Amino acid sequence: MTSEIRTSQHSSKVQSPSPLVEGQALSYFGFDQPILNEIHFQIFPQEHVVLIGPSGQGKSTLLKIIAGLVAHHKGTLFFQTQDWERLSLTQRNSHYLMRGMLFQKNALFDSLTVLENVLFPLRETKPDFQDKNQELALELIEAVGLSHALHLYPNELSGGMQKRLGIARALVLKPKLLLLDDPVAGLDPVTARSIVQLIQRLQTENKNTCVSVLNDMNRAFEMATRILMVMDGQVTDLGPPEVAIKTKHQAFRNFIDGEPI
């Protein structure tokens, strides 16, 4: 028995000559060894790059580096061709506002309801925001299937529902760069497919760029316009799903089949 892999219906976007995010010889060190060792990568506007690879090998770390939440130790990270290290705090803050992030453990506010969690980024970042302008928040909550739980708190939701809430919150600022750390983990296949469709629809509407970490290979192939494998401190570009699926890269073949690499 093998997993049935459906590739993305989205063709790979035409790559702009100017990447939105670029890493040059980036390294990040763990306790006694490099987690990421002089890696090179580029993320182009409107791509959906999916990071795959064995656990503990730096996928989430790379996502957090791209998000600007974790500092790399060596090399250079560029955002819209600007060196991240050379940006002022104000410039960095304006970059942060362009990003939406779903964390692996959702990072929801326990003391806020579903609606309040989704409204939080709007209230914090838009000085002219008024609570009566809740349409987008309500639309996103409906899109992730939580309309019936508007006034519940995170601890009253199941694991899958918490994940869906985290996605709605990550999307509410209509970010140019959407970073998703395992957006379908803990979701059943039906909900996972609807989340994939939601993310793809919003990406088309908002023309944003996505970078996701995924462990579900079916969803990875549905969502990605390009797949990067993070393993042994290196990042390997496997290309668009229709190319990646035919790769002769043995470690990748074993990985998607769930066999030892």
Place this chain on the structure above:
Amino acid sequence: MIQVCRLIKSFSDQPILNEISFDVRKGQILFVLGQSGTGKSVLLKCLIGLLKIDSGEILIDQQRVEKLSNSELLDLRKKCGMVFQQPALFDSLSIEENISYGLVRHFKLSRQEQSDRVEKALASVKLDQKILNLKPAQVSYGMQKRISMARTLVLQPEILLFDEPTTGLDPVSTTAINRLILDISKQYNTTSIVVSHDMKCAYQIADQILFLEKGRVIFDDKKEKIGQSNHPLVKSFFSEVRI
């Protein structure tokens, strides 16, 4: 080994589990599948008395769980190992202390015996001993999931309850964990209930599948029969696997 009869559990008058009935024989692996929010995790918590049921019967090893006193429940829970949906590790304890936590509390073992059991449990989830002195925050989420599993296995329980054991794990670790559940079940004749969304895993290792929708059972049979189900939700899940 486990019998559930007409179990009802509600929250705020909203029934989450609605007249659920099923049996699991000793040594069998039952997969509980269904969409998120349908009460699968609630079911596991009811089984070991972490949640009080509204009505119905739960029999584990001939004991009526809903009638047990707190001290009897504690004895029952020693037989049942539970792997939670989130790793639920103690942040302030090292990985070794996390894994040996239950051993120290419930068993009188020498330090050497304790250490041997921790090493064996760690090896069974394919983790290296060099992480033993680290804190949970210093390892990846996937590793935390495997550590939480080692913490359960180290107690060598008769019944294992898994709440989405492979969520957040890569395909290689997922296969390894599935094989591990199967190996443990065969080796120790352990009875296992696995709550999952992963139809592929269910098809690989389950003996029996219980499918829930909106708190009701829509399929309860051997895994080989699931391909014959005409229920749209079951078919939708089943489309994730190709035989």
